Amino acid sequence: MSAASCLLSEDQFMCSICLEVFTDPVSTTCGHNFCKRCITKHWDSNVLCVCPLCKKLYDRRPELEVNTFISQMAAVFRQSTPKEASRRSEEPAAKPGEVQCDFCTGTKLKAIKSCLKCEASYCETHLEPHLTAARLRSHQLIHPVDNLEDRMCKKHKKPLELFCKTDQTCVCLICPVLDHKNHEFVPLEEGYEGTKSELEKMVAELQQKIQLTLLKIQEMKQSAKLSREAAGKERADGDQVFIALKQLVEKIQANFRKTVEEKQRSTEKQTEGIIKELQQELSGQRERAADVEKLLLSEDHLHLLQSFSSISSAPPTKDWTQVSVHQRSHEGSVVKAVAQLEETISKEVKKMLKKVELRRIQQFAVDVTLDPDTAHPKLILSNDDKKVYCGNVRKKLLDNPQRFNRYGGVLAKQSFSSGRFYFEVQVKGKTAWTLGMTRETSKRKGDFTLSPQEGYWTVRLCNVDGYKAYDDSPVPLSLKSKPEKVGVFVDYEEGLVSFYDVDAAALIFSFTGCSFTHKLLPFFDSGLSLFWSCSAPLIISAVSHSA
Incomplete structure (x- = not known):
């Protein structure tokens, strides 16, 4: 057998359609041999049944049977061909899920290309004719896919090569002539x-x-x-x-x-x-x-x-007929106790609600520090810029546009142009002070009045005049207790500036209906503007939520 196989020629066992060694060879009545798959697809893609070699026309498609002898000889030739065996041994076998070569016998190798014209997938070896044979080079090769039949027009058995933009569907070259007249088409790639x-x-x-x-x-x-x-x-x-x-x-x-x-x-x-x-x-x-x-x-x-x-002269006995114990009535005690309870609860509820309100406001606490560049030359600031004292000596400082030169004030470094914010200042031991807010653009040089028209919303203590809120005109304030710590709350959008006695959780005064259009800065006066000597400082303290 080996001697006979040496005399065999590759051309004798090559399918003239796929140009490969026969796979399941069949013979037509005109005597020519083809791979069963190749001749079947050839006739499926053409209207007439014609022999690809001699062009003999058949009235109807012949019944094809595998030629057992040629099949056996092709298998022997395939196994005996060193080139074929060597190349196949180097190619990877198809793994589960990978596309298999349609022309491999035995072990199915991994396909590297699929041909839309042939409707078949090829490994590297079986793809070679498509790369070398002139009549196969025009076939459209794509990445290997399993569903090649889905890439053929089911009506005309032709590859889907056009895209119908009108119907948004893929069609073959015959579809525009027969089924998609006057539609807009572009190549599949476009x-x-x-x-x-x-x-x-x-x-x-x-x-x-x-x-x-x-x-x-x-x-x-x-x-x-x-x-x-x-x-x-x-x-x-x-x-x-x-x-x-x-x-x-x-x-x-x-x-x-x-x-x-x-x-x-x-x-x-x-x-x-x-x-x-x-x-x-x-x-x-x-x-x-x-x-x-x-x-x-x-x-x-x-x-x-x-x-x-x-015996008869013995002292007379006490007349007890009018003596009785006064029965102290408890009637009305419950009513009185409940009335007292109602009055006390009413007072306590008001105090508690004030504390609750203050706690809610304290949620908007911000960190505030003093700005040395705005401080009057007689003021003394602590190293952490949290305390301001009244001094007696006017320091030689650069008179920048931000600094107060007549009024004894100082501003915070932080400015605010929206939202809500709150800070607390300790005034314990002070006999004079002024606190509040001012516009970034408000006057700082020379003499001016503290009023909303000038861009100042403030509350002041002076031992001579007592407590006052500086609205359009000064408003005397009657406070039940002397505040030791004052809280300042601002709601920019609502136009609200409120002052609180922190320890008593009591509202001191509120400016309402204000119209804020500029940045606001906290304002502090330790009493210098009132020419009131006081060693105690104003202290910006950390907010500790009220109990």
Whole structure:
């Protein structure tokens, strides 16, 4: 057999269609041999059944059977060809999921290309004719795919090479003539590029929507978080208020019980005193009755007459008919206690609500420091720019546009142009001070008045004039206690500037209906402008939320 195989020629076992050694060779009635798959696809893609070699026309498609002898000889030739065996051994076998070569027998090798014309996939060895044979070079090769039949027009059995923009579908070259008249067509590559561009645009739009959706999700999560935090603070405030009210009720209840018990003890003590006195009276009466009874038994006339005088002259007993214990009435005690409770609770609730309001405002606390470049030359600032003292010596400083040169003020470094903010200043021990807010553009040189028209919203203490708020005209303030720490709260959008006695959680004064259009800065005057000597400083203190 080996000797015979040496005489075999490759041309004798080559299919004239795929130019490869026969795979399942079949013979036509005209005597020519082809791969069964090749001749079947050839006739499927043509209207007439014609022999590819001799051009014999068949009226109907012949029944094809595999030529067993040629098949066996082709297999022997294929195995005996060193070139074929060597090349096949170097090519990788198809792994699960990879496209297999349609022409490999035995082990199926991995396909590297698929031919739309032949509707077959080829490994490197079986692809060679498509790269070398002139009549096969025009075939359209693509990356290997399994579903080659989906790339053929099901109606005309031709490759899908055009894209119908009118119907948005892929068609063959015959479709525009028969089924898609007057439609707009472009080559598949051009349709691919256009659709790819649209897909890229779609992906960009989707990515943008995804980002917006993610942002919205984060916004909702943040909103839920803030809601939980707000609810937690609200519960904490409520718990604190109701615990305090409960303690207040318990205290008033204890006082009520104590009052009732004290009344009862007083009545019992008075009753016990009278009873004790009556018992003493009773004891004397019994002794006298015994003496009288004993005298009655005497038969001595002289003794009876002489003793009667001493017995009858005994001190008279107390008349107890009008003596009684005053029953102290408890009627109305409950009503009185409840009225007291109502009045006390009303006062305490107002105090608690003020504390709750102040705690809410303190949530907007900001860090504020003094700006040395704005300080009057006589003012002394601490190293951390948190304290300002009144000095006696005017320092030689650069008189920049920001510095106060007549009015003894200093501003904060921080400015605010929106939202809400709050800070606290310790004024303990001060006999004069001024605090508030001012516009960034307000006057700082020479003499001017502290008023909203000048861009100043302030509250002042002076031992001579007392407390005043400097509105369009000064407003005297009547405070129940002397503040030791003052809180300043601003709501820029609402046009609100409020001052609080932090320790008492009491509102001192509010500027309302203000129209802010410039940046605002905290303003401080340690008393220098009032020519009032005071060694205690103004101190910007850290906000400690009220209990």
